[in-house]
Amino acid sequence: MTHGTRSGGPAAQPRHAVVAGGGLAGVTTALALADAGVRVTLLEGRPRLGGLAFSFRRGDLTVDNGQHVYLRCCTAYRWFLDRIEGAALAPLQDRLDVPVLDLARPEGRRLGRLRRDALPVPLHLGRSLAAYPHLSLADRARVGRAALALQKLDLADPALDTQDFGSWLAAHGQSARAIEALWDLVGVATLNAVAGDASLALAAMVFKTGLLSDPGAADIGWARVPLGELHDRLARKALDSAGVRTELRTRVTSVSPDGDGQWTVEVPGETLRADAVVLAVPQREAHDLLPAGALDAPERLLEIGTAPILNVHVVYDRKVLGRPFFTALGSPVQWVFDRTEASGLREGQYLAVSQSAAQGEIDAPVAVLRERYLPELERLLPPARGATVRDFFVTRERTATFAPTPGVGPLRPGARTKASGLYLAGAWTATGWPATMESAVRSGVSAADAVLGALGRPRPQALFEFEEAA
Numbered sequence: 067m068t069h070g071t072r073s074g075g076p077a078a079q080p081r082h083a084v085v086a087g088g089g090l091a092g093v094t095t096a097l098a099l100a101d102a103g104v105r106v107t108l109l110e111g112r113p114r115l116g117g118l119a120f121s122f123r124r125g126d127l128t129v130d131n132g133q134h135v136y137l138r139c140c141t142a143y144r145w146f147l148d149r150i151e152g153a154a155l156a157p158l159q160d161r162l163d164v165p166v167l168d169l170a171r172p173e174g175r176r177l178g179r180l181r182r183d184a185l186p187v188p189l190h191l192g193r194s195l196a197a198y199p200h201l202s203l204a205d206r207a208r209v210g211r212a213a214l215a216l217q218k219l220d221l222a223d224p225a226l227d228t229q230d231f232g233s234w235l236a237a238h239g240q241s242a243r244a245i246e247a248l249w250d251l252v253g254v255a256t257l258n259a260v261a262g263d264a265s266l267a268l269a270a271m272v273f274k275t276g277l278l279s280d281p282g283a284a285d286i287g288w289a290r291v292p293l294g295e296l297h298d299r300l301a302r303k304a305l306d307s308a309g310v311r312t313e314l315r316t317r318v319t320s321v322s323p324d325g326d327g328q329w330t331v332e333v334p335g336e337t338l339r340a341d342a343v344v345l346a347v348p349q350r351e352a353h354d355l356l357p358a359g360a361l362d363a364p365e366r367l368l369e370i371g372t373a374p375i376l377n378v379h380v381v382y383d384r385k386v387l388g389r390p391f392f393t394a395l396g397s398p399v400q401w402v403f404d405r406t407e408a409s410g411l412r413e414g415q416y417l418a419v420s421q422s423a424a425q426g427e428i429d430a431p432v433a434v435l436r437e438r439y440l441p442e443l444e445r446l447l448p449p450a451r452g453a454t455v456r457d458f459f460v461t462r463e464r465t466a467t468f469a470p471t472p473g474v475g476p477l478r479p480g481a482r483t484k485a486s487g488l489y490l491a492g493a494w495t496a497t498g499w500p501a502t503m504e505s506a507v508r509s510g511v512s513a514a515d516a517v518l519g520a521l522g523r524p525r526p527q528a529l530f531e532f533e534e535a536a
Contacts (some may be wrong), residue, residue: 080103080105081104081341081342081521081523082340083104083342084331084343085106085108085344085491087346087347088314089115089117089119089346090119090143090507091492091493091506091509092108092117092346092347092491092510093301093510094506094507094510095344095346095511096312097308097310098510098515099514100305100308100309101526102518102523102524102525104518106308106311108311108313110316112315113314113315114294114314115301115314116294116297116298116301118463118466119131119293120294128409129405129409129461130293130377130418131461132375132463133288133403134289135286136288136503136504137276137284137285137287137504138158138284138285138287139275140503142504142507142508142511143502143503146507150300151303155300156296157290158287161282162182162284163180163181164179164286165389166200166395167392167446168247170395170396173448175199180198182282182284182285183281187278187280187281188217188278190281198247198248200248200395201243201247201248202243205243205244205247208239208241209240209244212235216274219266219274221270224476226266226267227265227266227268227474227475228472229265229472230261230263230264230265230266230472231262231266232261232263234269247395251393251395252272252273252277253269253272254400254422255401255420256272256500257470258375258422258469258470258500259423259470259471263423263471264471267475290408291408292409313333317333317334318332319332321345321356321488323357323487327341328487329487329488340487341487342489343487344490344513344517345489346491346513349492350367352367352492357485359485360484360488361479362484366476367477370468370469370477371468372466373465373469374425374465375420375422375424376427376428376435376461376463377419377462378421378439379405379418379419380416380419380457381411381417381457382416382417382456383413383456384415384453385449386447386449386453387415389404390403391403392446397445399419399442400419400422402417402418402419402443403418404417417443428464432459440455467493468493468494468501470500475496478494478495478497480495481495481509481515482516489517490509491512492506493509495512
């Protein structure tokens with residue numbers, strides 16, 4: 067395959083960009099630049115694309131390292147799925163519907179649901195909240211008032227980032243029960259932090275965009291195939307079709323300006339020259355690669371904390387869960403997804419238990435986690451009580467996301483650096499979103515936009531259609 071070579075001699079050679087990092091941010095950047103006619107080399111240190119949203123083999127199963135979901139309001143990630151021709155493999159719910167099981171209630175009365183109606187905001191959630199059995203009548207009324215107050219917050223106000231969401235909720239009449247049974251139910255999964263540890267700015271962005279912008283904004287989508295099918299195989303196919311040179315198992319060791327407006331990128335065994343370089347790698351790796359003067363205070367990147375996510379995987383000899391997923395109250399269990407079909411399991415059922423903000427458990431031995439979670443699943447799912455556990459294993463991402471703590475906003479840099487031709491991408495950059503797949507794709511679009519502007523290239527119209535939809 068030729069990579070961006072065109073007839074007409076050296077003068078007609080397209081400009082060259084090197085993208086370091088093959089996660090969603092890097093793949094997005096590479097596709098966007100290639101679609102605009104830039105010659106792109108994508109370098110990834112791992113043997114696969116997809117960053118922290120990937121799959122691996124365990125015996126006959128294909129296992130995702132963690133359960134990832136997105137919402138209808140995630141217009142950039144939806145653009146990405148369309149671009150790699152994977153949207154049909156990760157469909158959205160027709161209408162938001164979240165089963166919530168509360169272990170504190172008697173069996174047979176444990177199920178509540180959070181779902182929307184086809185009514186304008188905020189009435190679309192009114193009937194669901196009015197009937198939500200896990201909150202008292204008084205709590206339900208106060209939730210409505212807090213939602214209206216949240217809707218009035220100005221997301222551009224920097225003061226929001228200095229406050230924590232938990233204190234704001236308490237100041238707006240939210241009880242500990244309301245925070246547990248509603249606000250943290252959504253917030254922990256999207257922010258990877260409990261309300262008291264989360265920046266009000268990021269929490270307000272999540273709730274205003276997801277629940278208070280459009281009736282369908284919070285409809286949930288997730289991959290019905292292994293994530294590697296989307297973020298590795300289909301992404302690689304799209305990159306190849308776009309003419310991107312993709313090198314796996316190739317980690318960038320240094321990035322330096324040449325003084326003539328170009329950049330030198332060193333990898334083991336090769337030196338690349340580029341008109342633009344995008345560092346689409348974790349913040350600490352970006353810090354180590356940045357040349358002097360590229361950021362005013364590069365040490366701020368090291369001040370961006372990280373937060374873990376733990377996933378517990380259980381394979382039963384029979385079906386124990388009759389719905390695609392549920393979330394739980396009164397239990398250590400957070401969200402449980404049925405991954406049977408996606409994993410290729412032919413008999414029994416495979417459940418993935420996704421545990422965000424898992425600081426207290428991320429290093430717990432597998433035996434301890436087994437003793438904790440199997441009884442909990444039996445309490446939540448009566449059919450599991452007579453089932454045999456065929457496999458139990460754990461996946462851990464100790465630095466799954468950046469920590470969305472108050473004060474994190476000023477630490478997140480934009481796409482442009484002070485070094486001409488050097489750009490940053492990653493969910494941790496200043497996208498306005500918490501560390502989600504949406505944030506990663508948005509950062510890639512921002513980086514590509516900055517590169518194209520500097521190279522004098524027009525933006526591909528299709529790339530920015532999601533902005534119009536947002």
